[in-house]
Amino acid sequence: xxxxxxxxxxxxxxxxxxxxxxxxxxPKNTVTxxxxxxxxxxxTFLRTINxxxxxxxxxxxxxxxxxxxxxxxxxxYDVASLRKKVGMVFQKPNPFPKSIFENVAYGLKVHGIDDxxxxxxxxxxxxxxxxxxxxxxxxxxxSAMSLSGGQQQRLCIARTIANNPEVILMDEPCSAxxxxxxxxIEDLIHKLKNDYTIIIVTHxxxxxxxxxxxxxxxLNGEIIESNLTDKLFIEPKVKKTEEYITGRFG
Amino acid sequence: xxxxxxxxxxxxxxxFLTAIFSIIMILIIILFILxxxxxxxxxxxxxxxxxxxxxxxxxxxxxVFPMIIGSICVTLLSLLMAVPLSLLCAIFMAEVAxxxxxxxxxxxxxxxxxxPSVVYGFFGLIVLVPIMRExxxxxxxxxxTASLILTVMVLPTIISISQDALKAVPNEYREASLGLGATSxxxxxxxIFPAALPGIITAIILGMGRAIGETLAVIMVxxxxxxxxxxxxxxxxxxxxxxxxxxxxxxxxxxxALFGTAIVLxxxxxxxxxxxxxxxxxxxxxxxxxxx
Ligand SMILES: Nc1ncnc2c1ncn2[C@@H]1O[C@H](COP(=O)(O)OP(=O)(O)O)[C@@H](O)[C@H]1O
Ligand SMILES: [Mg+2]
Numbered sequence: 001x002x003x004x005x006x007x008x009x010x011x012x013x014x015x016x017x018x019x020x021x022x023x024x025x026x027p028k029n030t031v032t033x034x035x036x037x038x039x040x041x042x043x044t045f046l047r048t049i050n051x052x053x054x055x056x057x058x059x060x061x062x063x064x065x066x067x068x069x070x071x072x073x074x075x076x077y078d079v080a081s082l083r084k085k086v087g088m089v090f091q092k093p094n095p096f097p098k099s100i101f102e103n104v105a106y107g108l109k110v111h112g113i114d115d116x117x118x119x120x121x122x123x124x125x126x127x128x129x130x131x132x133x134x135x136x137x138x139x140x141x142x143s144a145m146s147l148s149g150g151q152q153q154r155l156c157i158a159r160t161i162a163n164n165p166e167v168i169l170m171d172e173p174c175s176a177x178x179x180x181x182x183x184x185i186e187d188l189i190h191k192l193k194n195d196y197t198i199i200i201v202t203h204x205x206x207x208x209x210x211x212x213x214x215x216x217x218x219l220n221g222e223i224i225e226s227n228l229t230d231k232l233f234i235e236p237k238v239k240k241t242e243e244y245i246t247g248r249f250g
Numbered sequence: 251x252x253x254x255x256x257x258x259x260x261x262x263x264x265x266f267l268t269a270i271f272s273i274i275m276i277l278i279i280i281l282f283i284l285x286x287x288x289x290x291x292x293x294x295x296x297x298x299x300x301x302x303x304x305x306x307x308x309x310x311x312x313x314v315f316p317m318i319i320g321s322i323c324v325t326l327l328s329l330l331m332a333v334p335l336s337l338l339c340a341i342f343m344a345e346v347a348x349x350x351x352x353x354x355x356x357x358x359x360x361x362x363x364x365x366p367s368v369v370y371g372f373f374g375l376i377v378l379v380p381i382m383r384e385x386x387x388x389x390x391x392x393x394x395t396a397s398l399i400l401t402v403m404v405l406p407t408i409i410s411i412s413q414d415a416l417k418a419v420p421n422e423y424r425e426a427s428l429g430l431g432a433t434s435x436x437x438x439x440x441x442i443f444p445a446a447l448p449g450i451i452t453a454i455i456l457g458m459g460r461a462i463g464e465t466l467a468v469i470m471v472x473x474x475x476x477x478x479x480x481x482x483x484x485x486x487x488x489x490x491x492x493x494x495x496x497x498x499x500x501x502x503x504x505x506x507a508l509f510g511t512a513i514v515l516x517x518x519x520x521x522x523x524x525x526x527x528x529x530x531x532x533x534x535x536x537x538x539x540x541x542x
Contacts, residue, residue, distance in 0.1 A: 083429055090422065
């Protein structure tokens with residue numbers, strides 16, 4: 001039932017060895033949290049899973065990432081279809097400077113869907129799934145830039161959902177948001193976890209305990225410890241994990 | 251503290267004075283052109299001056315219509331060639347080219363803009379005109395020849411400014427689009443290009459300004475006949491050429507008529523700027539952050 005398997009993954013940017021011997025499995029339709037101090041490679045790990053790092057010329061990797069039994073870095077694997085399947089929500093809300101409707105419909109349109117009724121239906125469903133529909137249903141043609149930061153982030157989630165992905169990567173999706181918006185996004189994650197495999201990077205321990213079933217602790221490019229979130233936070237096996245979650249560094 | 255405030259005061263006033271100074275200089279020049287040009291327009295009649303088909307100073311005929319058409323045609327034709335070429339080049343340089351290619355392309359294009367216009371004109375005269383003559387017949391001096399030279403001359407302006415506009419598009423948009431599975435080309439076409447459009451329009455306006463104002467290179471290859479061109483292979487005379495060709499010996503009303511030509515050029519540029527400004531506003535996207 002493993003959705004993603006990572007085998008002996010090493011990532012380099014030029015000479016810098018960023019991720020070291022990562023071996024992990026991300027189970028299907030659950031939330032996995034990645035925690036660890038800044039610069040330890042959480043974002044890099046996430047961006048290796050949807051091949052976003054391919055954009056960085058100095059990027060190099062060893063090892064395999066297997067998604068549904070297929071090696072996503074194999075030459076025959078189509079990157080566009082990978083990114084449709086593995087959506088990403090970024091740290092800073094980044095809607096396009098287009099209308100709310102166009103933002104949500106964008107993914108479908110670039111994948112060749114232009115049937116108007118179908119687009120409308122998908123946009124509505126995605127906005128509902130992202131708990132934003134009620135707030136925007138009568139202003140779909142307004143610019144996405146007119147929304148608040150929290151609404152923008154939910155729009156970005158709606159935009160990702162519209163693509164009908166299997167996996168959603170979230171890189172500190174609440175770090176730029178106020179507490180109320182953060183609560184809304186967390187509620188949303190709870191709603192989505194039955195249908196999607198979610199990997200969320202967070203700096204907030206409480207958030208990790210609130211939303212995730214599994215947690216991996218990253219330090220200096222290595223996974224120090226992975227476990228059920230409850231276990232990891234209540235009885236960490238490794239000293240470093242304990243020091244980190246009790247706030248002694250990071 | 252006191253001293254600091256005083257320095258602030260001096261800097262502020264100093265900056266204000268420089269700004270005022272340049273505005274005054276421009277006003278003086280405009281005023282001078284108006285005063286010098288007005289008598290000709292008054293005597294010959296505004297409509298006769300603008301729509302007159304006959305420019306024959308020795309016979310007292312001062313119709314600048316052929317030159318208006320000449321300027322507009324040569325500018326539009328050169329933009330027609332330069333805009334697609336430079337936009338593709340800018341997209342290539344900003345979005346596609348690997349670093350080592352960029353390193354080589356950028357200085358090359360910058361050098362292009364540093365070449366004096368007489369060199370372009372000379373190249374046109376020696377190389378392009380004979381080729382045109384052999385290929386399309388006629389004298390080789392034509393709207394098309396002048397437009398080709400102008401195309402090369404406006405390329406660097408449009409390329410470098412639109413390239414800056416493309417590069418200023420936040421990387422977050424790029425990542426969002428690619429992250430949804432869009433290809434690079436879809437991302438450029440749907441997201442990056444529209445976001446950069448106001449800057450690109452500015453680039454085109456500046457290129458247009460350069461083309462309509464360029465005099466020397468055009469004089470050397472355009473043939474300078476004061477007639478409305480009837481094909482792109484006809485010779486033509488532009489407004490700026492008209493002034494430069496005759497100002498050396500013109501006296502009396504003829505002299506005033508050349509300044510009148512400058513007034514017309516001035517009006518055309520103002521109209522173009524207004525149109526461009528309107529377009530820029532129309533395509534300006536709401537890029538307010540709406541953050542938090
Ligand atoms: N594009 C890049 N080029 C070179 N080094 C990078 C790049 N992106 C990130 N890094 C480096 O990789 C390391 C891990 O970064 P990151 O994955 O962003 O950490 P985290 O998300 O855990 O804070 C850092 O040392 C960072 O400097
Ligand atoms: Mg990060």
